[in-house]
Amino acid sequence: MSRTVYVNGEYLPEEDAKVSVFDRGFLFADGVYEVTSVLGGKLLDFDGHATRLARSLGELEMSNPITKEDLLEVHRELLRRNAIDDGLVYLQITRGAADRDFAYPVDATPTIVLFTQAKPGLADNPMAKTGMKVITIEDRRWGRRDIKTVQLLYPSMGKMMAKAAGADDAWMTEDGHVTEGTSNNAYIVKDGKIITRHLGEEILHGITRKAVLRFAREAQMQVEERPFTVEEARAADEAFVTSASSFVMPVVEIDGAAIGNATPGPVAKRLREIYIEESRKTAI
Known part of the structure; x- marks a missing residue:
């Protein structure tokens, strides 16, 4: 059974998830990310990660495509769908897809991707x-x-x-x-x-x-x-x-x-x- 991932508002099997070849995250590394740990099915320091995400986006003059409340819900839904007890949730937001140009596009829609990684025994790393x-x-x-x-x-x-x-x-x-x-x-x-x-x-x-x-x-x-x-x-x-x-x-x-x-x-x-x-x- 494949993981369920989140791409631009949709929950998809990982093999069906796609991002444009013109996405600026791919072309210019024009994107930010966060990693939130999960212990016992619960998210650690979520507020801190959400706050830093907003700061990173602001420093790059990039719009945030999702509210903090909705972002929390996506995290929890991915944990539920993928049955994650201990693990990690990765989030990446890019400026979106646009014709290749070093200048920031003015009308691109940000790309948002989230996925999980199961890490059983995360707190018991030998x-x-x-x-x-x-x-x-x-x-x-x-x-x-x-x-x-x-x-x-x-x-x-x-x-x-x-x-x-x-x-x-x-x-x-x-x-x-x-x-x-x-x-x-x-x-x-x-x-x-x-x-x-x-x-x-x-x-x-x-x-x-x-x-x-x-x-x-x-x-x-x-x-x-x-x-x-x-x-x-x-x-x-x-x-x-x-x-x-x-x-x-x-x-x-x-x-x-x-x-x-x-x-x-x-x-x-x-x-x-x-x-x-x-x-x-x-x-x-």
Whole structure:
């Protein structure tokens, strides 16, 4: 049985879903996306994802083809039709189909696509117990990384560089400082203090990041938002990443060098527990 997907107002079997070859998402990567996690059939941080979606669309001067209320209903209907208990809901909105021109079309109708991915045991990822290994690579993405666009070619290349090096992911760097992972925000812990890059155009404003830092402060943990160097990361007591699909995931190795004692540290483990517990309470 194929998945049911949502395309421009219709629920369709995935094999029947079609988007124009002139869609600007295909021709120019002129589109944005969001990923919402699902635990126990409920959506985590939906409001945050909907708010960031609106911001991304606004930054690209793109109209929003769906209200927040209708978007929530589509998410829930896809979960129902695809019997998703644990998993992910992907949403992509492009500027729509128009004759190829670098200038934005004035009359294109936005394209909206949603689909699900089943991820049984999403909260019980075994890597949370062993930790992940990362390499560092030069950050060669465009300058507006705060907009969650579908321009993901270089992060994809970074994932492949990590795979070739026998690692799980890559941390991107500029001027010796870590920006973020290929699909996550990056953190180190030193002397009990959580350090992560401040918000700006250099990194994505992660929804999970926002929640985790709030939970950390509520738990009386120290948080410092500033750039940190690769050398600081290698000398850290702990390291971890956050994202909608991995929650809080410990990092135990950077460029072949062990972080701390090469096992997930107490801060990362505790934050993962808090995030999953609190997010389940507010899931809708």
